[in-house]
Amino acid sequence: MKFLFIGLGSISTKHIKDLASITNERGIECEITVLRRKKGELSQDLLSYNITQITELDSSVYDAAFITNPTNLHFQIMEQLKGKTKFYFIEKPIFECTDYNWKNLGINDKNAYVACPMRHSKVYKKLKEIVDTNKVFCARLICSSYLPEWRPNIDYRKNYSAIKALGGGVTLDLIHEIDYMAGLFGLPEKVMNIHGKYSDLEIDSDDLSVYIAQYKDKICEVHLDYFGRKYQRKCELYTSKCSYVADFKSETIEVSDGTVLNCQRDDKTNLYREMEYFVNFLTGNISENINTPEHAFEVLKITLGGK
Incomplete structure (x- = not known):
């Protein structure tokens, strides 16, 4: 091929x-x-x-x-x-x-x-099971990291992430969170977004973007930034039975009753699960496209505050 x-x-x-x-x-x-x-x-x-x-x-x-x-x-x-x-x-x-x-x-x-690599992770798939079997009142998603440490040996100021004209900035760069929010709960009815450049990073793109997404039966908060010195990528779910804290870094989900669900990768194919999915897609081994251009465009509209 x-x-x-x-x-x-x-x-x-x-x-x-x-x-x-x-x-x-x-x-x-x-x-x-x-x-x-x-x-x-x-x-x-x-x-x-x-x-x-x-x-x-x-x-x-x-x-x-x-x-x-x-x-x-x-x-x-x-x-x-x-x-x-x-x-x-x-x-x-x-x-x-x-x-x-x-x-x-x-x-x-x-x-x-x-x-949409995060939706291929075991953490996401377990979150989806929880969402599909529990009534969720509220969710909080966060992705916080320090842009200068993203790409070793590369001047962060010269990378596309730092340059608004190239499509850089947390609002677009970290669209993963809005994507998997839509994967978990569907498209929201209304979205409010505030974003801009607030830190002392030497970039002209936005380094902070905060969303409140309104659904008929829940509210989702999303926080994205380029300046967090401690890497965090988490999703908190609040349900009628208990609360959950999913950590995409440690690949675990902590439950309020003290249980810890292990979602770590267990074999080498998990290292490239998204590519495996795509090869199956183009060779006709699967029929479902989990992220079509039409859906991705709807997510983009939400990300840019167009809904």
């Missing part, structure tokens, strides 16, 4: 490694091409993957294209890829704004999956 990656940053590097591992295990021949602005030396950990570098698209047709370039360039590259790929793996968020008439791109629930 022939795969095209748009860009070669940290996310696409991870996806290349995961894809190569899965296709190798399944005996699928894997040809990887990377579209870059200019050809360059590959990092040491990618030298064994037989990667072809190109600087412009030609007449080649690919089995799948991975849209892993800056968010503000997603629409542009997908316009260029019409007729050149059978399937799409689109990194989150799908776009940086809601102004695009994206349905003319030819992407749909049958050929395009938008990344």
Whole structure:
């Protein structure tokens, strides 16, 4: 199978490694091409993957294209890829704004999956079980981390996360929380959002975004920031029976009765469960697309305060 990656940053590097591992295990021949602005030396950990570098698209047709370039360039590259790929793996968020008439791109629930890695985790799946079997009154979601420590050996001020024009900022960068909130509870009836630049980080993108999402029977609070010195990625649920604190870092869920539910990864396939899902999707082994472009666009509208 022939795969095209748009860009070669940290996310696409991870996806290349995961894809190569899965296709190798399944005996699928894997040809990887990377579209870059200019050809360059590959990092040491990618030298064994037989990667072809190109600087412009030609007449080649690919089995799948991975849209892993800056968010503000997603629409542009997908316009260029019409007729050149059978399937799409689109990194989150799908776009940086809601102004695009994206349905003319030819992407749909049958050929395009938008990344939602947290929904493949065992923590999320256990949360979903709890939500589906309990009445939840309230939820609190938090993702707090320190942007300069995200990418070792890279100046955080020069990365897309720090640059608003490239689609950076916590509101879009940390769309995971809004995505899995919608996965757990559906789309809210109303969303209030306050965001902006408040810390002393040397960036022009927003470093704090706070949401209150209103449902018919519950309220959800979401806190996202770039300046927390202690990494936190948690979800608190308050139900009629007890409360739960899910920790995506420790992969555990603490229950108010003292019980601790272990949701840790238990085998190597869990290290790349999202890529395994996508390979199953494009080879026809699963029919359900858990994050369609249409749903991802609705989540984007919520994220940007459009609901």
